[in-house]
Amino acid sequence: KTMGISRDRRHKRRATGGRMPIHKGKRKFESGRPASNTKLGAARVRTVRCMGGNTKKRALRLDSGSFALSSEGFCATARITNVVYNAVSNELVRTNTLTKGCIVQIDPSGLKTFFSKKYGLMVKSQELVDTEFKCSAEQKAKHLLARETRVTCPVFEGLFLQNKVFARVSSRPGQTGTCDGYVLEGKELSFYIKKMTERKK
């Protein structure tokens, strides 16, 4: 029986460097499947029947995911613009491949709506100004109260005012069929910005 990818240990050498005697064939429970190499595009997700009758969703193309801003406790679906950094290889960045742990740039409109609803602030010419939308006096009072306790990471805010929001994918698109993650803030954001600028050079 020819089976392609297998996840056994029998093909590997021992810790001492010696060969392992291959005394049995490949088993079905050790089998693997080709990588999904999820790309950016209109969502295309296939269901795979796995061992034990369980299912996995293999995302072949995705364009949006649920991204959370942890400091605010806010989470919403956002469109993914492009892949910006991947610790594994630059090839994956060039081909816009979505993997767990890759850094993506997301559409900031969801966060902008959140900011205008909670703080009554909107981004205009790289500054946070009062929203142009009509709000009742009650809402305005709530906005002012919320602004007093507003704490936004300065690095994140700086990029947000330039309409740039970066997030890290924390789900596994080839396993769950979704590309969810968290918006980068603080030291982690500074770390990845540095990596992105280094790469550009």
Next chain:
Amino acid sequence: MDNIAQLKSFPRPYRTTLTTKELIKSGAAPARYSKNIGIGFATPDAAKTGTYVDKKCPWTSNVSIRGKILKGIVISTKMTRTIVVRRNYLHFVSKYRRFEKRHSNISVHLSPAMDVTDGDIVTIGECRPLSKTVRFNVIKVQKNHVFGNPRKIFKLF
């Protein structure tokens, strides 16, 4: 402990939120997560107060120590965050009714909280597979207990 800039991925500590409003405001470091591994082994201070991030450290990650607890002599600390421990034992040869000396080397994960050099006696605890050959984690060190070449010493525990 490498410089963060040399790493390819940001080292995220286990079970700690890095950006809460309080932390952003104060600019302080987040409260460090450390756990007690149980079985009467003390958590080293370096694990509680240090700044390292090690996803295989028994005190600051989700690695649990269960199963065998062994002791051995450290013979090599050249690998990153992992050491080689030598365990000596006697094998009985029934024909001659005598014993022979044997040893086995084990690759053990070493948390940055522990300070270990060649020749130390180390207590290691079994954990889930951490790599191809590593299934143990250093949980206690007795420093400078072995004189001479640790590879030539025969000491039973």
